[in-house]
Amino acid sequence: MKPLDFLDVLGDMEEAQVEEMLANIGSGSALKPVRHSVLPKIIVLGAAAACAAVVIGIGVFSKQKDMLRNQQSETLDSVVTEVTAVTGTTDTTTGLTQTTETTAAATGTAVTQTTSMTVTEKPAETGAAPGGAAVIVPQNGTQQTDAPAHTSETQSAPTFTATTVTTTGTAPPHTVIREPSDYEIGDIDMDGRFTYADYYCILLVYELRNSGEQGKALIPFSAEQLRLGDVNGGMLFSGQYHDGYLEYEYMMRENPAENIDWQDPGLVQCACAASEYTGNPVTPLQIAEGYAQTELYWNGIVKQVIQGNPEKYAEYLGVYYDIYAYVWSSTNTGKMQENFDTFYENGVLMYEETENCMLIDDVHIRRPLPTLDSLLAEIADMAGFRFV
């Protein structure tokens, strides 16, 4: 059938249907209002019992050079309530400053180890990231922040405590008028790196929430938190395409991590986040190393949650298995599909395929890869956000 014929035949619609169509114009969903600013929060991983909601803060910084801070800290018994200004050595090539400090906790005798990463805008150079957004280039050999310290002898489930982080000193204004090219996202998967897995998480979480399937969205993002005109510290990153395609895809195609237990959600998270900005392919060993770092977090969580609250486990999985299923399903590896099915059959994963969840696949696989800026703007557009 010719397309013009289709258009013709469509015109044979009955009057009542045409009238219904005309009457329904404008009844679609409205763009989410973006009026509120919300203090971003970061995840504080502890080693105590009980699992709390994980909230990740997102903020943006202006095109002018700003100092931002990304913190991951582990607390056994205390909660970090204030982020102190951190100064350290800045690598002028990468624009990355990394410091580590250990401070006594506010309560008890627990020790808090804080690793901070300060992001500054990289000087413009040939091949800079699209849109002039800050580029995060890890220092040589350093993929992740220092491994968090565990003073506990046993791997009891960590505590997840939402913490409000406030910035001081050079904190940007409360609300910043942003252009789409200034989008940045936070370290959603807590791997200390700023990758596309992070904003896939955001997108998926938002999409899940947007579709009304609130139960599957672990990270309680609100529409306001995703409004990237909001500057209140937190973790700000930008991703970067490498060699014309997403690095995690490169990794999956060229270096399948066959020796890794794909069922573990921590691994899923880790592998998703195994994008590389230096241009070196991520090897399975590196994935495993990354996995080892996240294992303590995620296995602990998973065990605790399974024992205490299976629905919560499904929620956790729901977030990451969305990525697992959709971002990776395009690679068509039977093993992944098998594992996905296993989890689904066991009733752990209360996951349903929805139109919204296909979004990732559509965005990445069916079209040429856009620039980061246009992709992020498009994601925001699809999520219903407006730049103010």
Added chain:
Amino acid sequence: MIQHNEKQLLRLLNQRDEHALKALEQEYGTLCRSIAADILGSSEDAEECFNDALLRVWNTVPPVMPECLRAYLVTIVRRAALDRYRAEHAQRRGGSQVPDTINELAEILSSGETVERELDRRALRDGIMRFLQTLSPEAKTVFLQRYWMMRPVSEIAKAEGMGNSKVKMLLLRTRNRLRDYLMKEGLL
């Protein structure tokens, strides 16, 4: 400006009162011109098309007694615009949404065969109508605005309070579903 409801308009038409045409233009002119312009890419052509449609309504009502006069009129406008587009295809001006919609649909409608026979056309129409019933209200309104009204994506997005990307994504998925549906029904 006097507002007329459809009953009044039909009464005027039945009474062969020429004020009916003015009233139709007043009530539905903007909508009709917009549809025609999106198809033809020219406001002048759209105006001509609309005038032709008004004449056609005048000539057909009565005896035709449309249940929904607005729907009746816009359908005539649309058909007339598409026919005109076809006739002027080689010389079409820019601004028409038809080439874009054709390109979009070409992704799923790969056959170059024309729907010639009335039987095929009816079967296809019925199949499409059944398909439309499977859509969510949101997908349906977006789909129809794009392919029935030939509205630009940006206008649909604005009307529905969505971003352009969301509209495009909805359309993409709906087209894919349409393709699968038509294939399953043996209509493709």
